[in-house]
Amino acid sequence: MSPLGPHPSLCDIHDLMNLAEQVRAGNIRAVSRLISLLEDHPGGREALRLLNSTSRGTRVIGVTGYPGAGKSTVVNCLVNFYRRQGLKVGVLAVDISSSVTGGALLGDRIRMQEHTLDHGVYIRSMATRGHHGGLAQATGDAALVLEAAGYDVILIETIGVGQNEVDIVDVAHIVVAVVAPGLGDEIQAMKAGLLEVAHIIVVNKGDLPDADNTLRDLREWCPNVLRTVATTGEGISELAAAMTVYQQSRDVGHIGEARNC
Numbered sequence: 001m002s003p004l005g006p007h008p009s010l011c012d013i014h015d016l017m018n019l020a021e022q023v024r025a026g027n028i029r030a031v032s033r034l035i036s037l038l039e040d041h042p043g044g045r046e047a048l049r050l051l052n053s054t055s056r057g058t059r060v061i062g063v064t065g066y067p068g069a070g071k072s073t074v075v076n077c078l079v080n081f082y083r084r085q086g087l088k089v090g091v092l093a094v095d096i097s098s099s100v101t102g103g104a105l106l107g108d109r110i111r112m113q114e115h116t117l118d119h120g121v122y123i124r125s126m127a128t129r130g131h132h133g134g135l136a137q138a139t140g141d142a143a144l145v146l147e148a149a150g151y152d153v154i155l156i157e158t159i160g161v162g163q164n165e166v167d168i169v170d171v172a173h174i175v176v177a178v179v180a181p182g183l184g185d186e187i188q189a190m191k192a193g194l195l196e197v198a199h200i201i202v203v204n205k206g207d208l209p210d211a212d213n214t215l216r217d218l219r220e221w222c223p224n225v226l227r228t229v230a231t232t233g234e235g236i237s238e239l240a241a242a243m244t245v246y247q248q249s250r251d252v253g254h255i256g257e258a259r260n261c
């Protein structure tokens with residue numbers, strides 16, 4: 001069977017090697033096939049070894065937060081930002097439970113359509129159902145495939161609502177929590193969970209009247225809090241700069257494993 005067929009035979013090492021070679025060449029169809037293969041067959045991880053990729057310094061950025069906070073809109077802005085820098089960008093949208101997110105994924109697809117003609121952007125949703133090795137593993141594997149295929153930045157959108165969430169900290173180098181203003185008591189609950197895993201907190205919807213209060217509240221407790229208005233792109237370059245600063249300081253060992261908050 002062709003390596004670009006639905007499921008290359010796992011027994012046929014030549015098919016897998018051929019697929020791996022096409023992934024390394026940046027072939028988008030081959031990238032999709034290999035990610036699907038890894039999702040459906042835990043044994044397909046052998047294929048990851050065949051990728052034989054050395055680290056390219058790809059940045060893996062996790063964007064998490066409650067539904068409706070503006071994660072997808074922020075991700076969309078970051079895609080535009082990195083594309084303007086000429087970087088290849090992969091987006092993995094993790095849909096932990098379609099019953100929770102409802103039609104959000106469709107909305108995301110429509111929003112992301114502006115990128116679909118751009119070969120420098122690869123967008124994929126990772127759904128819970130049918131994943132043998134767990135969603136965190138499937139997402140981590142997909143990130144490895146994208147890195148081998150030459151992507152410079154990988155953005156992973158997850159919903160941070162509770163125990164079901166992907167353990168984004170294990171997959172991403174940097175975790176950005178997106179918060180909308182006016183959550184009140186929910187913010188207190190988030191401090192104990194979602195915000196604790198974040199390196200940077202973004203108060204999105206900075207155009208709403210409550211944004212100042214939320215910013216002030218969070219800044220008392222975490223130094224790395226930024227305001228964005230993702231619908232206009234305001235604050236996105238500052239967010240990208242803050243992520244670069246964070247990664248540089250981590251790379252030279254100033255921060256180590258410690259969270260900022």
Ligand SMILES: Nc1nc2c(ncn2[C@@H]2O[C@H](COP(=O)(O)OP(=O)(O)O)[C@@H](O)[C@H]2O)c(=O)[nH]1
Nearest residue numbers: 067068069070071072073204205206229230231
């Ligand atoms: N007023 C305002 N609305 C926003 C902003 N960012 C996103 N939204 C809106 O909030 C809604 C949810 O955004 P979405 O990105 O889908 O949130 P997600 O569920 O966290 O991915 C959409 O209707 C967006 O247009 C913002 O900065 N200001």
Ligand SMILES: [Mg+2]
Nearest residue numbers: 071072104108
């Ligand atoms: Mg979304």
